[in-house]
Amino acid sequence: MIRAAVVGGSGYTGGELLRILVVHPQVEITTVTSREYAGKPVSLVHPNLKGFLNMNFSQFSLDKIGDKADVVFLGLPHGVSLNYVPKLLEMGLQVVDLSADFRLKNPELYKFWYGIEHPYPDLLDKAVYGLPELHEEELKGAKLIASPGCNATATILALAPVVHWNMASNPRFVSDVKVSSSEGGAKPSEGSHHPERQNAIRPYEAEGHRHAAEAEQELSRLGKREVKVSIVPHAISSVRGALASSHAWLDQTLDDLDIWKKIAEFYKGKRFIRIIRGGIHPYPDPKYVVGSNFADVGFANEKRVLRLTMFSAIDNLMKGAAGQAVQSFNISRGFKEDEGLRTPPLRPA
Amino acid sequence: MIRAAVVGGSGYTGGELLRILVVHPQVEITTVTSREYAGKPVSLVHPNLKGFLNMNFSQFSLDKIGDKADVVFLGLPHGVSLNYVPKLLEMGLQVVDLSADFRLKNPELYKFWYGIEHPYPDLLDKAVYGLPELHEEELKGAKLIASPGCNATATILALAPVVHWNMASNPRFVSDVKVSSSEGGAKPSEGSHHPERQNAIRPYEAEGHRHAAEAEQELSRLGKREVKVSIVPHAISSVRGALASSHAWLDQTLDDLDIWKKIAEFYKGKRFIRIIRGGIHPYPDPKYVVGSNFADVGFANEKRVLRLTMFSAIDNLMKGAAGQAVQSFNISRGFKEDEGLRTPPLRPA
Amino acid sequence: MIRAAVVGGSGYTGGELLRILVVHPQVEITTVTSREYAGKPVSLVHPNLKGFLNMNFSQFSLDKIGDKADVVFLGLPHGVSLNYVPKLLEMGLQVVDLSADFRLKNPELYKFWYGIEHPYPDLLDKAVYGLPELHEEELKGAKLIASPGCNATATILALAPVVHWNMASNPRFVSDVKVSSSEGGAKPSEGSHHPERQNAIRPYEAEGHRHAAEAEQELSRLGKREVKVSIVPHAISSVRGALASSHAWLDQTLDDLDIWKKIAEFYKGKRFIRIIRGGIHPYPDPKYVVGSNFADVGFANEKRVLRLTMFSAIDNLMKGAAGQAVQSFNISRGFKEDEGLRTPPLRPA
Amino acid sequence: MIRAAVVGGSGYTGGELLRILVVHPQVEITTVTSREYAGKPVSLVHPNLKGFLNMNFSQFSLDKIGDKADVVFLGLPHGVSLNYVPKLLEMGLQVVDLSADFRLKNPELYKFWYGIEHPYPDLLDKAVYGLPELHEEELKGAKLIASPGCNATATILALAPVVHWNMASNPRFVSDVKVSSSEGGAKPSEGSHHPERQNAIRPYEAEGHRHAAEAEQELSRLGKREVKVSIVPHAISSVRGALASSHAWLDQTLDDLDIWKKIAEFYKGKRFIRIIRGGIHPYPDPKYVVGSNFADVGFANEKRVLRLTMFSAIDNLMKGAAGQAVQSFNISRGFKEDEGLRTPPLRPA
Known part of the structure; x- marks a missing residue:
């Protein structure tokens, strides 16, 4: 079982990650962080998960997150993720970043579009753009996945x-x-x-x-x-x-x-x-x-x-966010691409 | 594997049954019938199932359905189901009827509310009202399940x-x-x-x-x-x-x-x-x-x-129809009650 | 022409009052107040009114409002309206209050339901509950109309x-x-x-x-x-x-x-x-x-x-709020009850 | 008062025309036709108009419509309108056609897009394309207005x-x-x-x-x-x-x-x-x-x-259909362009 931490778990992308991972047969959710809701039950914010995840949100701690996780899904705003990624990688954790911080290969473009000088331009090349239909091979074994918008x-x-x-x-x-x-x-x-x-x-x-x-x-x-x-x-x-x-x-x-x-x-x-x-x-x-x-x-x-x-x-929260992140994660780990992603679409919805 | 037929599979309840059963580990869908769409692909009517069920609708045949099915889910209008149920049971098939035809124990009430003299009042007592929270014990081994409205x-x-x-x-x-x-x-x-x-x-x-x-x-x-x-x-x-x-x-x-x-x-x-x-x-x-x-x-x-x-x-199509039918079916067969029903609710939806 | 002030004009009820009054043949809108948007164009907040009301929001001033208005529509929260009403009446203005502050005749009930000791219990009897279907006679000439929820x-x-x-x-x-x-x-x-x-x-x-x-x-x-x-x-x-x-x-x-x-x-x-x-x-x-x-x-x-x-x-903003307020106002002034309120409902909407 | 007939009055465009014309000060609605609902109250189909138009739908009669109308608004499908228009014009009636039949000047294009040989190509030049922002001058006095899609x-x-x-x-x-x-x-x-x-x-x-x-x-x-x-x-x-x-x-x-x-x-x-x-x-x-x-x-x-x-x-039923038709009609008659069209947009809606 891969131990997974979801950082920034109170938003919609975080909630969708939890919804997928909570029934993913190869994954155990060990940590869900939220600055705003730390100490409160996950199901308070995500009432759909009542009965699935009896866990409280915790505060994110860069020092301790490695004790309980093999992979970290980062559901943080752009400009925030980039501060944590280098350290998480150093600690040997796999990072799936759902922000925009490691999507662009060219740091000039990052500055142009996001208004921030990228502090870790070297990492941009190491990140794999997590669109499996274009990058399946590079995703195998990837340590840093930049999940697309x-x-x-x-x-x-x-x-x-x-x-x-x-x-x-x-x-x-x-x-x-x-x-x-x-x-x-x-x-x-x-x-x-x-x-x-x-x-x-x-x-x-x-x-x-x-x-x-x-x-x-x-x-x-x-x-x-x-x-x-x-x-x-x-x-x-x-x-x-x-x-x-x-x-x-x-x-x-x-x-x-x-x-x-x-x-x-x-x-x-x-x-x-x-x-x-x-x-x-x-x-x-x-x-x-x-x-x-x-x-x-x-x-x-x-x-x-x-x-x-x-x-x-x-579905913007699935292929557009959390589902694609899990798909990339599956490929990176050698799991079946659709592990945890096999439920057919709803109809009508 | 239980072989399942879904009769009346082009409607919403039928579609929802297919959506659940197509990933149910104990069930194989062998037949999906539709008077209107016989001969056409299931995914034509249910585009959500494209890639899941490469099968055409067929015409319902009371004679042949037993060759390919152990259980028949009937998604037909009330007043229609009751014509088929006795024969299906005789053929040794299990029937999960989603119409109102076998829900009421009192044939007088059936006549009062549905305007039809019930032709098989004896079967009413044998049918189990498929609300598992009230009838779990009776559902075990049930041959005729009348799934609630x-x-x-x-x-x-x-x-x-x-x-x-x-x-x-x-x-x-x-x-x-x-x-x-x-x-x-x-x-x-x-x-x-x-x-x-x-x-x-x-x-x-x-x-x-x-x-x-x-x-x-x-x-x-x-x-x-x-x-x-x-x-x-x-x-x-x-x-x-x-x-x-x-x-x-x-x-x-x-x-x-x-x-x-x-x-x-x-x-x-x-x-x-x-x-x-x-x-x-x-x-x-x-x-x-x-x-x-x-x-x-x-x-x-x-x-x-x-x-x-x-x-x-x-969810009216799940606990209110197809989901509850599968829940009752699971209990009747000794499967886990939530087999095929473990995906958490969507949020937001 | 009756000169009308709409106090608290940036909310939905205020906006709906403006939408009605701006084409009311007997009324001229002279003042629209908003604490938050004072100094800004009304059509910035209410883009539907662009081209109808070329006026800026102003700050509410109890002293000056009488210079430009004969009637004041108060679209303020309960507990706020009641502070202004006595003075406005003293100044000879007619008041149509859309808050709950003057709806209840019994000050005990006001305290029970709204948690506030009513400071002007004497005025409660003078206020007319502005539901014209029940209070048409009392509305004629009314100086204080408490418009219903x-x-x-x-x-x-x-x-x-x-x-x-x-x-x-x-x-x-x-x-x-x-x-x-x-x-x-x-x-x-x-x-x-x-x-x-x-x-x-x-x-x-x-x-x-x-x-x-x-x-x-x-x-x-x-x-x-x-x-x-x-x-x-x-x-x-x-x-x-x-x-x-x-x-x-x-x-x-x-x-x-x-x-x-x-x-x-x-x-x-x-x-x-x-x-x-x-x-x-x-x-x-x-x-x-x-x-x-x-x-x-x-x-x-x-x-x-x-x-x-x-x-x-x-329509909760019309008969449930602004429309009813204007209906009561019309009756109070001896205008036709439906003045400014004759457009048929939309369909489909 | 201009006497108006609305032909094809049970659809949405017809209903919207009625909603506008019923309070238009220069217009009296004298006839509303519907093949399907002839003999039934207009408000049965358009419940919003209950209390505004106490009239039954009638069958359209090309012979009699001139007795009661000065202008005919045609809310019929393309390919149907064109059969009536020449006769209506001969009878001296003004026609506002909301179908596509007289919008295109080039009969070849009509055939290309609508698959019908146009039987009255001469009339195409006489029709005015009823987009007042482009054709205000030509609309003045126009006898045949082709209202845009x-x-x-x-x-x-x-x-x-x-x-x-x-x-x-x-x-x-x-x-x-x-x-x-x-x-x-x-x-x-x-x-x-x-x-x-x-x-x-x-x-x-x-x-x-x-x-x-x-x-x-x-x-x-x-x-x-x-x-x-x-x-x-x-x-x-x-x-x-x-x-x-x-x-x-x-x-x-x-x-x-x-x-x-x-x-x-x-x-x-x-x-x-x-x-x-x-x-x-x-x-x-x-x-x-x-x-x-x-x-x-x-x-x-x-x-x-x-x-x-x-x-x-x-609003597709207003500027996109009925509202624009009335706007063109107003101009054609020398009325104010916005007669009957002065109610501000709803917000929120």
Whole structure:
């Protein structure tokens, strides 16, 4: 049994990690930390876990966490994680960091997008970007996993086949993302107040969304040339689920079947990718992945104007956060990729 | 491995049974029938199951179903199930019937509430009402399980301790139930049309809801005197979840702690009952059981006017339908009660 | 033109008052105060009013408000309003108070329910409870109007005919109310955070809701004997609208048509009451009053168990708050009751 | 008083027309037709109008409609309207057609997009495209008004300033539209069933949405060169409201203030356009126009990648259908443009 600590366990990503790990056959949760709720029962904050995890939140202690854990899942804000990671690694712990702190390889970009001089640029190269569909080999045995952001995950999984197969001669994409309210985290704000958020169709961070940095890094690497991605997120009414509609202009007409084949070949053997095409539900819809780690990928090819849209639908807390972190962890440890992640999506949800 | 057939597998209850059984370690799904979709892939109708169940719907055949099944889950309308059950039992199959056809012991009541003369009144006594919290012993080895209705389940679980301990001298209850849209099934109607249903707070069947018959039967049996329950359902905006607020007038002041203890003692050892009291979330809310088989039970005791309200929160497709059917099936077969039902509820959902 | 000041204009009730008054032909809005937003444009907080009200919030000044106003609408918390009302009246201003401070005639009850010794008990008798369906005569010329609470309004309008006609021999009622999120006001909290509130079916203040005090006062007065009402509110997913399902036990069977006639006679000539019975939508549903000042009233009569439920559906910000305040104001000034309130409800909404 | 007939009055657009016209001071509704509900009360289908319109639906009769009407609002499907329009015009009636039948000037395009040879191509030139912000002059005295589609309205209003000022050297746009469920009309379907539609983020008609034809026609005319628009609609959870996010690639950096000024100048004096920029709500959100005829217009200018997104938020039943039809009608008759359309948007809604 791997002993796991979840640091920052009172938020939604932390809660989702607990929900997965508490029934993961290879993992024992030994520590759940929370600055705000230390000393209080986990099920007070996460009432869904009542009966599953009879444990109190504790204060995070960098000195003691090694006594009880083999792996540490860090659910902390960016700019905070980076202070703890080097020491945790030194202590021989495996770190799965869900913040943005180790996702970007280029420290200049980290500074540009997050406004912080990265204090440990050397570690950036050692971190593995935890998107298993692109980095499965590097994840095996990885000691530091930088788990991707949700809008980046949706965007990258939508566009990876296009970039890999060089389907758009001008690799410049607008990823129009529709996101559910749980993506904003557990902290109330003016914008998350129910009467304001419900029924909203509200663009936000529309002039420079940070996840573009990760998406450009990964897609440029994959496409072996500079790819530009502009992410435009929109807050909508649902609680879980995100859809990326990533739009591209083409220079020539592509055949539908050919597009399908290229996507299928690119994602061949990928356990958590489902290609959606035709039928009653011809395009991906996050509604049908809720509660699971799937990314449903599909496309719309409007030949009349040479516009190709790639769609990718995920549960933002699962494939967009905690589920993907566990998937990467499973691979790093040599477990089955879907260990703890086998429950089918809910429907209807 | 038990071979299972799901008859009427294209509806929501059928889909939920498939979602559970497809990962149930003791069960192999061999047949899924649907009159409307025979010959088509199950995942066409249930896109969440894509990648889990590569099987087509078939036509139901009473003659052939025995070749491939040990247990038949019947997800058919009332008045239809009863035509098949006797033959299925004769063929040696176990039947878990999710319709209302074998829930009532008294054929007069069946006729009164459902308008049909019951053709097999002898079978009514042999059927076990599949509410495991009240009928665990009888379920062991049961050949015919009549799985309860969702509003009845919520109401019975709310009121059982009150009736058992005789807490209300006049056992007459109004169970004001708030139900989500999936409770109405998968067939579109004027009332289920999204623009009409969303934001509705709409009473329905408010002058005689059929589930009252089951609730009165079970609570009268438990309380050893005639109990009257009036169920008033209200359609609201959510997709999953039902809350019963079952109101009682008392003749004397009851102590909060005493009520809590009586509920706790009544449900002692019951795997799927969680008692909710105090904390940030002081009363049950179906939001925190979504995707699971739990029934969260709690109460409000307004001493000023001697009014006691018992609350019970369930996922209507799980504890209110498919989950409870599998729970009963597990008990009937000597499996662990929660086999296939161990995933914690989603949060937030 | 009557010059109106809206004090506490940044909340939802304040915003709704502005939305009505800005197109009210007899009213000119001269002042809108807000402690938090003084100096900032009203449309910053209320983007719906952009283009309607080019005015900044100001600080409330008890000394100066009389220079620019004939009537003051007070949208302040209880316990705050009562400090200003006597002075405003002395200055000759009319006051429409939307807080609870002048609703109860008995200062003991005010202390019991709100925990404050009322400093101006003499004024309680002078205040008119602003429910026009019960107090139309007293409202004419009223200088101090205490506008009712939303759950009280729904409950009183549901039960008034029952109490007036003495239909229930034992006048003891449970009013199970389903309320939308805007009822909680504009201030974010843990419970109002979208991921927590959406899809909730959450009882709250279930052991003593304050609006019971008003409801009991009004219904006891009307029925000429002591009436007990227990209000059990439930937070649900919609943004606007409240439904009261007020349950009564009867001692004898009542005839449906007779009930209908009694309701119709009681509410004869009342502009904002619509009696709902039969048709596609047989019971009241707040969905069909959204944006209007209507209260739709109906009933369910389950003769089998002698249970009568009275339903009343309102838009909590209109008939439950700002709309009703303007209705009372109109009557007080001799205007048409529906001045500024003639737009039909939205559908679908 | 203008006598108005609403043909096809049982749908959502018809209902919304009634809701507006019933309080329009210059209009008397004399006829409301419905094939399905002829002989039944209008308020049976539109419960919101109970108390406003005590009238029954009638059967549409081309011969008799002229006896009681000066203007006919046609809320019929495309392909049906065109059969009635010539005769109605001959009879001297004014026609406001809400279908697509007279929107396109080029009969070839009508055939391409709607699959029907247009039987009255001569009338296409006489019809005025009822988008008052672009065609105010032509609307004065117009006898045949072709009222625009909702997604076209949102897209055109978003992009018109860009095209007018030639801000994008390559006039090729993806308009990613998020639409509420009322846009699909009043008829239930699999896709509109509440459990399926709620929480969906579902692309549809993503490979050729018909409204692109209108949008391209109007924007090409305005820009005096060929403009290509690809509309990608997405069904989301709300009931009312649509947001167009119309994406463009630029060839050079544009200045934010300059963009704002160009939008402001283009829409100068337009009563129902509000420009949204900065503040708590920096981008348009249909939430804040619900119930009104406004189109809120704004933009996001990501200079890093030279991507400009124009946003336009409307209430799909108002500015996207019935409200705009009345606005055009008002102009055609010389009434104030906002007659009957002065109620501010609801908030929160």
